[in-house]
Amino acid sequence: MSERLVVIGGDAAGMSxxxxxxxxxxxxxxxxxxxxxxxxxxxxxxxxPYHVAGEVDPLEALVxxxxxxxxxxxxxxxxxxxxxxxxxxxxxxxxxxxxADRRFETGFDELMIATGAKPIRPVIRGRDLEGVHELRTLDxxxxxxxxxDRGPGNAVVVGGGYVGLETAEAFHLQGWDVTVVTAGTSVLxxxxxxxxxxxxxxxxxxxxxRVVLSSRVECIxxxxxxxxxxxxxxxxxxxxxxxxxxxxxxxxxxxxAGIGLGETxxxxxxDHQRTAHEGVxxxxxxxxxxxxxxxxxxxxxxxxxxxxxxxxxxxxxxxGDATFPGVLGTAITKVCDFEISATGxxxxxxxxxxxxxxxxxxxxxxxxxxxxxxSELTIATLAERxxxxxxxxxxxxxxxxxxxxxxxxxxxxxGMTAQDLAWTDLAYAPPFSGVWDLIHISxxxxxxxxxx
Amino acid sequence: MSERLVVIGGDAAGMSxxxxxxxxxxxxxxxxxxxxxxxxxxxxxxxxPYHVAGEVDPLEALVxxxxxxxxxxxxxxxxxxxxxxxxxxxxxxxxxxxxADRRFETGFDELMIATGAKPIRPVIRGRDLEGVHELRTLDxxxxxxxxxDRGPGNAVVVGGGYVGLETAEAFHLQGWDVTVVTAGTSVLxxxxxxxxxxxxxxxxxxxxxRVVLSSRVECIxxxxxxxxxxxxxxxxxxxxxxxxxxxxxxxxxxxxAGIGLGETxxxxxxDHQRTAHEGVxxxxxxxxxxxxxxxxxxxxxxxxxxxxxxxxxxxxxxxGDATFPGVLGTAITKVCDFEISATGxxxxxxxxxxxxxxxxxxxxxxxxxxxxxxSELTIATLAERxxxxxxxxxxxxxxxxxxxxxxxxxxxxxGMTAQDLAWTDLAYAPPFSGVWDLIHISxxxxxxxxxx
Numbered sequence: 001m002s003e004r005l006v007v008i009g010g011d012a013a014g015m016s017x018x019x020x021x022x023x024x025x026x027x028x029x030x031x032x033x034x035x036x037x038x039x040x041x042x043x044x045x046x047x048x049p050y051h052v053a054g055e056v057d058p059l060e061a062l063v064x065x066x067x068x069x070x071x072x073x074x075x076x077x078x079x080x081x082x083x084x085x086x087x088x089x090x091x092x093x094x095x096x097x098x099x100a101d102r103r104f105e106t107g108f109d110e111l112m113i114a115t116g117a118k119p120i121r122p123v124i125r126g127r128d129l130e131g132v133h134e135l136r137t138l139d140x141x142x143x144x145x146x147x148x149d150r151g152p153g154n155a156v157v158v159g160g161g162y163v164g165l166e167t168a169e170a171f172h173l174q175g176w177d178v179t180v181v182t183a184g185t186s187v188l189x190x191x192x193x194x195x196x197x198x199x200x201x202x203x204x205x206x207x208x209x210r211v212v213l214s215s216r217v218e219c220i221x222x223x224x225x226x227x228x229x230x231x232x233x234x235x236x237x238x239x240x241x242x243x244x245x246x247x248x249x250x251x252x253x254x255x256x257a258g259i260g261l262g263e264t265x266x267x268x269x270x271d272h273q274r275t276a277h278e279g280v281x282x283x284x285x286x287x288x289x290x291x292x293x294x295x296x297x298x299x300x301x302x303x304x305x306x307x308x309x310x311x312x313x314x315x316x317x318x319x320g321d322a323t324f325p326g327v328l329g330t331a332i333t334k335v336c337d338f339e340i341s342a343t344g345x346x347x348x349x350x351x352x353x354x355x356x357x358x359x360x361x362x363x364x365x366x367x368x369x370x371x372x373x374x375s376e377l378t379i380a381t382l383a384e385r386x387x388x389x390x391x392x393x394x395x396x397x398x399x400x401x402x403x404x405x406x407x408x409x410x411x412x413x414x415g416m417t418a419q420d421l422a423w424t425d426l427a428y429a430p431p432f433s434g435v436w437d438l439i440h441i442s443x444x445x446x447x448x449x450x451x452x
Numbered sequence: 453m454s455e456r457l458v459v460i461g462g463d464a465a466g467m468s469x470x471x472x473x474x475x476x477x478x479x480x481x482x483x484x485x486x487x488x489x490x491x492x493x494x495x496x497x498x499x500x501p502y503h504v505a506g507e508v509d510p511l512e513a514l515v516x517x518x519x520x521x522x523x524x525x526x527x528x529x530x531x532x533x534x535x536x537x538x539x540x541x542x543x544x545x546x547x548x549x550x551x552a553d554r555r556f557e558t559g560f561d562e563l564m565i566a567t568g569a570k571p572i573r574p575v576i577r578g579r580d581l582e583g584v585h586e587l588r589t590l591d592x593x594x595x596x597x598x599x600x601d602r603g604p605g606n607a608v609v610v611g612g613g614y615v616g617l618e619t620a621e622a623f624h625l626q627g628w629d630v631t632v633v634t635a636g637t638s639v640l641x642x643x644x645x646x647x648x649x650x651x652x653x654x655x656x657x658x659x660x661x662r663v664v665l666s667s668r669v670e671c672i673x674x675x676x677x678x679x680x681x682x683x684x685x686x687x688x689x690x691x692x693x694x695x696x697x698x699x700x701x702x703x704x705x706x707x708x709a710g711i712g713l714g715e716t717x718x719x720x721x722x723d724h725q726r727t728a729h730e731g732v733x734x735x736x737x738x739x740x741x742x743x744x745x746x747x748x749x750x751x752x753x754x755x756x757x758x759x760x761x762x763x764x765x766x767x768x769x770x771x772g773d774a775t776f777p778g779v780l781g782t783a784i785t786k787v788c789d790f791e792i793s794a795t796g797x798x799x800x801x802x803x804x805x806x807x808x809x810x811x812x813x814x815x816x817x818x819x820x821x822x823x824x825x826x827s828e829l830t831i832a833t834l835a836e837r838x839x840x841x842x843x844x845x846x847x848x849x850x851x852x853x854x855x856x857x858x859x860x861x862x863x864x865x866x867g868m869t870a871q872d873l874a875w876t877d878l879a880y881a882p883p884f885s886g887v888w889d890l891i892h893i894s895x896x897x898x899x900x901x902x903x904x
Contacts, residue, residue, distance in 0.1 A: 012887070047820055047882045056882075061822040162881075292877075303887045304880045325875045332879035341879050368499055370513040403852065406859045406878045406889070413876050414866035423777045424865050425744075426858045427784035427793050428756045429614075430499045430508075435464070435755045437858070 003030050005317060006093055006108035008083045008253065010036030011043065012303050013284025013310030014114030015065070017273075018075045020314025021110075027074040030318075033106070034075065035095055037082040040138045041067055046303050048141035049166035052148055053173045059142050086111065086257035088277055110279045110317050113254055113267065114310060117247035117285035117301045122158075126220030132241045135167050144170075144242065152176045153239030156229045158217050160187035162333050164244035165200075168209050169335045171240075179210040179236050181217060181229065190246075191331055191342040193359075196380060196396050203338045203396075212236075247301050249286045262288045266299035271323045273313035281317060283309035292326040293345050293391055293412065294353045300329045330409045332402045337375075339402035343409040344392030347382055356385040360418060360446025364438045366400045368430035377401045379442035381408070381418055388417035388450040390443070400432070407439055419447035455482050457769060458545055458560035460535045460705065462488030463495065464755050465736025465762030466566030467517070469725075470527045472766025473562075479526040482770075485558070486527065487547055489534040492590045493519060498755050500593035501618035504600055505625050511594050538563065538709035540729055562731045562769050565706055565719065566762060569699035569737035569753045574610075578672030584693045587619050596622075596694065604628045605691030608681045610669050612639035614785050616696035617652075620661050621787045623692075631662040631688050633669060633681065642698075643783050643794040644846050645811075648832060651848050655790045664688075699753050701738045714740045718751035723775045725765035733769060735761035744778035745797050745843055745864065746805045752781045782861045784854045789827075791854035795861040796844030799834055808837040812870060812898025816890045818852040820882035829853045831894035833860070833870055840869035840902040842895070852884070859891055871899035 005021055007014045018032050034041070042065040050056040067077040078095075084103070085094040092107040119134050126132070131147070134140055144167070152175040157168045160182035172178045180187070186197030187204070201211045212231070219230040220241055229236045249266040259275050259282075262268040267282040269275055271290065275282055284306035288297035305327050315322035332341035350357045360381040365374040375398025382392040393408035395401055411421050422444040426437045457473055459466045470484050486493070494517040502508040519529040530547075536555070537546040544559040571586050578584070583599070586592055596619070604627040609620045612634035624630045632639070638649030639656070653663045664683070671682040672693055681688045701718040711727050711734075714720040719734040721727055723742065727734055736758035740749035757779050767774035784793035802809045812833040817826040827850025834844035845860035847853055863873050874896040878889045 044820065044822070044882065044887070046880070046887070047822060050823065050882055055824050056822050302880075304877065307887050308875060308877075325872070326877075328877040330877045330879045332881045332884055334881070334883055343877070343879070368496065370496070370499060370508050371502065372507050400852070400855065403855060403879060403884055404858070406856070406891075407862050409877050409879065410859050410862040410866075410868075410873075413872075414862075414868060416862075416866060420777070420865075421862070423760060425756065425760075425778075425780040425782045425795070425861050427782045427795070427855060427861065428498070428754075429784045429786070430496065430502055431786055432784055432855055435496070435498075435759050439858075 002028060003109040004107060005030055005032045005110040005112065006106065007032065007034035007112040007114060008093065009114035009116055010034045010041030010077055010079065011114070011116060012306035014112060015042045015070070016307050016310030017112045017114065017281070017283060017314035017317060020311050021317040022073060022075055024315065024318025024320055032075045034077045035081040035083050036077065036079045037098070038137050039079050041070070041077055041079060043138055045136065048135055048138065049163070049170045051141045052135070052144045052167060053170035054145070054148070059138055062138060083253060086253055088257055088280065111281065112313060112317065113259070113280065113282040113286060114284045115250040115253060115286045118250045119243070119247050120245045122217065122243070122245055124217055124220055126222060126226065129220055129222045129226045130224060131222070131226035131239065132220055132243065134243050135163055147240050148174045148176070154237045155240050155242065156181060156236050156238040157242045157244055158229070159244035159246065160184055160211070161190065161244055161246055162188065162331065165335050166333060167242045167244060172207065172209050179212060180204070181212045181215050181231060181236065183214065183216045185214055187211060188340060191346065192340070192394050193347050193380070196378060196394050199378060199396050200340055204335060207336055247285065249299055251286055254282070254286070262297050264288055264297055264299035272316045273309055273324060281313045283313045289324065290326040292328055298327065298329065300327060302329070302331060304330070328409050328412055330405060332405060334402065337399050338396070339399065340396050341402035341405035342392070342394045343405050344390070344412045345382060346392060350382060350391050355391060357391060358383055358385050358446055358449035360442050360444070360449055362438050362442035362445055364434060364441065366398050367432060368434055371430050375399065377438050379404070379438050381442045381446035383418040383446040383450045385450050388419045388447050390416055390418050390421065404439055417447065418443040418450060422447055454480060455561040456559060457482055457484045457562040457564060458558065459484065459486035459564040459566060460545065461566035461568055462486045462493030462529055462531065463566070463568060464758035466564060467494045467522070468759050468762030469564045469566065469733065469735060469766035469769060472763050473769040474525060474527055476767065476770025476772055484527045486529045487533040487535050488529065488531045489550070490589050490591070491531050493517070493522070493529055493531060495590055497588065500587055500590065501615070501622045503593045504587070504596045504619060505622035506597070506600070511590055514590060535705060538705055540709055540732065563733065564765060564769065565732065565734040565738060566736045567702040567705060567738045570702045571695070571699050572697045574669065574695070574697055576669055576672055578674060578678070581672055581674045581678045582676060583674070583678035583691065584672055584695065586695050587615055599692050600626045600628070606689045607692050607694065608633060608688050608690040609694045609696055610681070611696035611698065612636055612663070613642065613696055613698055614640065614783065617787050618785060619694045619696060624659065624661050631664060632656070633664045633667050633683060633688065635666065635668045637666055639663060640792060643798065644792070645799045645832070648830060648846050648848050651830060652792055656787060659788055699737065701751055703738055706734070706738070714749050716740055716749055716751035724768050725761055725776060733765045735765045741776065742778040744780055750779065750781065752779060754781070754783060756782070780861050780864055782857060784857060786854065789851050791851065792848050793854035793857035794844070794846045795857050796842070796864045797834060798844060802834060802843050807843060809843060810835055810837050810898055810901035812894050812896070812901055814890050814894040814897055816886060816893065818850050819884060820886055823882050827851065829890050831856070831890050833894045833898035835870040835898040835902045837902050840871045840899050842868055842870050842873065856891055869899065870895040870902060874899055
């Protein structure tokens, strides 16, 4: 008799799981139906800033696969359908058809919870004024694109994380005066230590993006639409405000159904993406993942993790046996031609996890120093004192800098020491690095400190 | 009593060794004197094509450190001094001062042989005509720069290796009609399998560099100076000819002194860069190095290896204890905006070494497919059948492609399998890769074939 898989949430984790399950089980064996609250499935949220910047057009370019394409592969997808309740005992979900405004119940044998994350919404007066936006959904991206297109003015970005900086770049590229306001003492402070964060800030300011640190937004002012953003001691004129205050796991449904949450506030899963409930799976921004360095659960909202964990869930739902190997939180971005990346633990997190650490820093150039396109590159290698084991790394610099982080990710993945990485046979030609890549030099510095 | 280190050869391996020995032993403890046949020490041969192309100027930009700079650090360097004999019994070398044209003997306690490599010189009629060049020394680079500058004409590059292609690019960029003639069935065939070699050829032709395969140069024609290059069945007009037929280890001196050569024809050393003779060391292009995948000695002429092995020798001469960890032969180049890299074993070499192999190939884009600067990228992962252990990788593609090879180098360094690499937490943002990097997809394909 055929089984039924219900997928809640139609983006990376959910649709990866659906696709993998379908590859392994025929339509006769497994019916697959996915419900998605928004109008879109399987889209690249990470690409949205580049639509806002006018680099990626049309918006549909960000959609990897449409509901029709899923249908042709035997996966039924319903957009504008919100699952509003999970009943684990009776094994059904209640779905709200948002267009028809009606509710119905539908049963499942297997349930994939991929509800993702929701933006953190500050309680600020004026938050609902016209001209105040988030950048999360494709609809948000379309709105911001229209605004950016209408021509330059003042844009205030609230929040100094990845989405904040990428949106700041998008408006900057279209001639807007951009101010980034953050409560933090630096930018990207969930991934970079403050020292490299300062380098990023210097670079943002050098291209004309103003950065205001340690400043909390108190109110957003305007009558019909936004006119300014008020912080303690200063008010910033604003024709558009983008709130980029990060996100938290969307776990209301799961929690109401009695599905266990972990210490991070996200859904607890094992290394097969199983929750504690038979036939109930979860992956992506709403679920925990094991950090390979600490061995502890984390909840990091990255498309890479959602795709991988969703794939694992789908293979297992499909009858295979896949194990999610854990995460390092590797992340990367750029602002104009300045690149930023990090992997593993930040120094503070490592200390909090009980590691005694050293940081091997090196500054040099992206290419051989004599090449005309050489630009500055800084790498910081975090290693454990005594053993030299690499725990994390951060990179900031010009074009060609940031993807070097993958070497550190691979090194940490393998439990490599800084002293070993310092001799690894990496590629060299003058357009690509010095004869000793700055990776080597940073690792060597870390090893020297770690073994001193 | 003070000891004396004599270094034969003043480029990467020799001067790395000298520098490291000096860091560890004072001038009172160790006198260091280096003899270099040419006019230059410590220069970047790899940077020469970019001087020819006019990108790096002046020529001196390619010199990392001058004899005067070495002198100020207590390292005596004599250029235009050729060591012509090593006497191991009496522990001295005979030096020919090329400027004064006189010979003298000088003693050593420690001897570092870093004689490097010499170009393979074909026996071809007309080889000594004016306008026929190699690109090995800085003087060669200066000559070719002057010729390239004199304005466009026909350039014929003989040889399809790295130096050949980089020189072809240099002349192409300055408006010359460039033809690359090689006896091989592909280009870069010491590092790329023929399939990706064909991709490179397609790219060269698309930018207007003609590639003639399987064609042996029979003669170089001209009266005062070169006029054409004659191959079987076809003659190519030539205002300049660059011979890039590879290089062989420069071991004449060592051999004459009775220092053992290995199966590759280069000097046999242990993992501390010691020859079989007490106090006699060697490193760089003239010495063997252990390949980490096969465990067998190889002789690969790369600045990366020379620098690392020279450093190891110098640390050990200085009283430290460094072990050379072996090589993968990681190499990289570019021709205009097309990038090429490889690491580990080629398919043919792996088979010759007794491996049963599979190749997981993947073609995609350098960035997310929807980004405006997305360009094609192909990665081939070579893995061992049955285990999935990664043995090698090759990459060709647009900007941002080739440095990905460092991930494979790090993976192979750690004995990683393709199935493990396929899940590694690599960095993703749309300007840098797809959400699954093509590394993942290529590794996944290799794993599937290896474990089938």
